[in-house]
Amino acid sequence: MATVRDLESGLEFRVRRHRGDSHADVEPLSAKDTAVLKKIYGGSWSWARRAVVVDFGENRKVAGSMNGMPHGWGDLEQNEFVGHFCIHFKDSRVHTTWRQDPGHQLMVLKSSGALANALVNARPDRLAYWVLAAVHQREKCTLRYATDGLLLAVLMKLIQPIRHLAAINCRTISETEERAVVEASLMIYYYLPDPQKAHPVKIQFELHKNARESQPGWRLSAFQLKGLLTAGSI
Structure with a gap:
């Protein structure tokens, strides 16, 4: 058994492990725990990833990162939760493809305090x-930190038509001290x-860096994300 704390809301609930080796398939321990999980997701089940801290006891x-969608089957009958849901940790992988899930890994960074x-x-x-993982998950901290040129509210409205991003693959085409060009292939x-x-x-995408900033990382102009709204072809 473990206690899961949602990072943003601070709400906690208990779970037990159902199955899983590449990541944890878990179930809410009771109907009360199921109600808390559903409250975290605004009253409806969702595949959205959320940053969590999993407390196994003994300090x-x-x-971790969880989704909030019942799927598959479960072992408990009185918890009012049909199936199980997933919790990923650092370097966890999806059962079917054995690939890391970008959204889950992003949330693990967030919950560990290592995102910045x-x-x-x-x-x-x-x-x-x-x-791109943050666009899919609507993860505002990453978008605020790693992009510039648009107010966050404007950016969030810009990406509203996008339902799902998958199979994200990025490679650097060119790079200098202050400029880089990255090519991204994905399914939208x-x-x-x-x-x-x-x-x-x-x-x-063209990325830029300003060495005079106190934290001189790469930045992506948010306006370039408008290119995601026009379906292209590989």
Whole structure:
């Protein structure tokens, strides 16, 4: 058994392990714990990743990331939760593909307090990777820290048409001391007109660095993310 604390809301609930080796498949321990989990997600189940701290007792706490969607099956019958949900930790992988989930790893960085340092020290391709993961998860801390040129509220409105980003792959094409170009290949699902249709997109981002800043990491102009809204082809 463990106690899960949601980083943003501070709400806590208990879980037990159901299955899982590459990450933890867990179940809320009771109906009360299920109610807390649902409250964290605003009253409805969601695949959205959230930063959590998992307390295993005996002063052992681990940074993690959870989703809030019941799926598969579970062992408990009285917890009013049909199935299980997932908690990922550093370097955890998805069962089916054995790949790391960008959104979960981003939330692990956030819950561990290592997010700012990771963004400051990220190479251009990695920073673009984290920004795209943050677009998918609507993770405001990353978008605020790693992008510039647009108010956060404007940026969040800009990316509203995007339902899902998948298969994110970024590579640096060119890099100087203050400029870099990164090419990103990914699959994008939009809410309209068909939320189930995958659009393969290849896009280039120009990143910049200002060595005079107190934390001189790479930055991505947020306006460039507008390019994600036009489905391209690989």
